[in-house]
Amino acid sequence: MNIESLTTETRNMNTMNLDQMTVMEVLETMNNEDKNxxxxxxxxMPQIESVVYQIVASxxxxxxLIYTGAGTSGRLGILDAAECVPTFGTEPEMVQGLIAGGMSAMTVAxxxxxxxxxxxxxxxxxINLTKDDIVIGIAASGRxxxxxxxxxxxAEVGATTATISCNKGAEISQYASFPIEVEVGPExxxxxTRLKSxxxxxxxxxxxxxxxxxGIGKVYKNLMVDVRPTNEKLVERAKRIIMEATECSYELAEATFLAADENVKxxxxxILTDATKAEAEEKLVNGKGFIRNTLK
Structure with a gap:
């Protein structure tokens, strides 16, 4: 294995004396490197845009959407997948993260x-991968x-493939239809590579x-209208989102939230269309889940 050519493995000329720096010097150096x-x-960005279109299509x-990776890369994919459930009200199966070694590898290599x-x-x-899925391989090294x-x-199944790596000309890019390469320089x-990469x-x-x-209607304006109110904080956030979206009172937002079986959207x-719960649900189905489509 030759890793000498990987940017992620080369030495950073700004930190050759890292062990001799003061705490503040190290902190400032890290901060400056992170700015890159x-x-x-x-x-x-053009490559990222292309992958977004592919995810929406899937x-x-x-x-x-399936993320796959090892170590830090795998953990980040699992983190992003897990956050989609409360933020966007997705089912856990819709966005998944896989890590080499299984879930125990989240904490122990x-x-x-x-x-x-x-x-x-x-x-x-x-997980029964199908051709309708998209697989995004994540690897800082790219190999x-x-x-x-x-x-x-x-690719054998016919699923869409994309990658995220932190080296130019990454090996994994050869195995993806939509590669993303973000070269951040030596750590x-x-x-x-848990740092800048x-x-x-x-x-x-x-x-x-x-x-x-x-892209699939889970946001209205800049509000997370499919938020899943699974705790007290999120219940209150849900009511505030209804208030912001409709400019109604807290009392009306709370009453309608309960009448909608705690479905924010x-x-x-x-409220916006003066509809019953059943009518609102039908409007959303016809509008493919987009609130704006129900207002036309």
């Missing part, structure tokens, strides 16, 4: 798991065998999931 991340992402076919192409394939077989194995199987701690991956994942959810349409 958004600029690197900006260069990859959702519209009833397909799923599973030695050798990331080096197996077969495991990458097997994990996708386990993780587990991810490559998953991408090869996804301050050589090879520690991890930050870049997280920001790209934020974009992919959020913009895709906007339905409650908003009930």
């Amino acid at each position: 991340v958004p600029a690197a992402i900006e260069k990859a 959702f519209q076919k009833g397909g799923r 599973v030695e050798g798991a990331e080096d197996s192409r077969e495991l990458g394939k097997e994990d996708l077989i386990t 993780t065998p587990y991810v490559i194995g998953g991408l090869l199987y996804a 301050i701690l050589t090879g520690s 991890g930050t870049a991956q997280k920001l790209v994942l934020n974009m992919l999931s959020t913009v895709s959810m906007i 339905v409650a908003i349409v009930m």
